[in-house]
Amino acid sequence: METPIVILNFKTYTESTGKRALELAGACQEVADETGVNIAVAPQHMDLQPVAEAVDIPVLAQHIDPIDAGGHTGGVLAECALEAGAAGTLINHSEKRMKLADIENVISRTRKLNMASVVCTNNVSTTAAAAALKPDFVAVEPPELIGSGIPVSKAEPEVITGSVSAVQDINPDVSVLCGAGISTGEDMRAALDLGAEGVLLASGIILAESPRDALLDLVSKV
Numbered sequence: 355m356e357t358p359i360v361i362l363n364f365k366t367y368t369e370s371t372g373k374r375a376l377e378l379a380g381a382c383q384e385v386a387d388e389t390g391v392n393i394a395v396a397p398q399h400m401d402l403q404p405v406a407e408a409v410d411i412p413v414l415a416q417h418i419d420p421i422d423a424g425g426h427t428g429g430v431l432a433e434c435a436l437e438a439g440a441a442g443t444l445i446n447h448s449e450k451r452m453k454l455a456d457i458e459n460v461i462s463r464t465r466k467l468n469m470a471s472v473v474c475t476n477n478v479s480t481t482a483a484a485a486a487l488k489p490d491f492v493a494v495e496p497p498e499l500i501g502s503g504i505p506v507s508k509a510e511p512e513v514i515t516g517s518v519s520a521v522q523d524i525n526p527d528v529s530v531l532c533g534a535g536i537s538t539g540e541d542m543r544a545a546l547d548l549g550a551e552g553v554l555l556a557s558g559i560i561l562a563e564s565p566r567d568a569l570l571d572l573v574s575k576v
């Protein structure tokens with residue numbers, strides 16, 4: 355997955371579930387094609403395969419468990435996500451936190467399967483800790499701003515600049531994304547100007563009257 359990038363996390367919104375996941379992913383594909391901006395989508399697990407079959411943009415899982423094949427009822431196996439068409443996965447989202455050892459375990463599983471790893475963090479210190487585990491991306495998202503409509507790039511710019519400089523020191527190969535409250539082209543531009551290589555977002559697009567128009571605005575200043 356190349357940067358600058360927009361990753362749209364479908365979470366479990368009704369507006370991005372089932373048939374609507376397919377429609378939303380289709381809109382993302384159209385905007386990516388029209389504008390040339392990299393857009394990836396992270397639908398729910400049940401929607402992974404139909405979405406991955408319908409679009410050419412990268413499709414990510416929202417979570418993978420640190421488990422081997424075998425007896426783990428209800429678990430999410432990395433190999434299953436891969437076979438369903440996932441090009442990578444979010445790891446440790448603030449709505450699906452994991453233990454440090456499990457984060458490392460899942461990063462190494464994704465590496466073996468050639469899947470992209472996007473570790474979510476909540477501040478500069480956890481971003482630094484995640485970067486030491488050598489994922490492909492870290493995505494810093496202050497939890498109190500998630501779903502708030504108040505963009506991290508305006509409310510807490512120091513979290514982005516601090517994360518970028520911490521990752522530069524620890525592992526410059528890791529790309530830093532940011533998220534929480536991002537919805538407009540101005541928010542995304544501010545994130546890029548602060549040194550982020552892209553954004554991870556959800557409600558600003560998913561709950562918009564026209565997600566396609568909201569996406570076009572989001573990428574308009576890239």
Ligand SMILES: O=C(CO)COP(=O)(O)O
Nearest residue numbers: 500501534535555556557
């Ligand atoms: O958690 C997020 C993306 O993973 C951010 O959510 P919002 O874009 O709704 O603030």
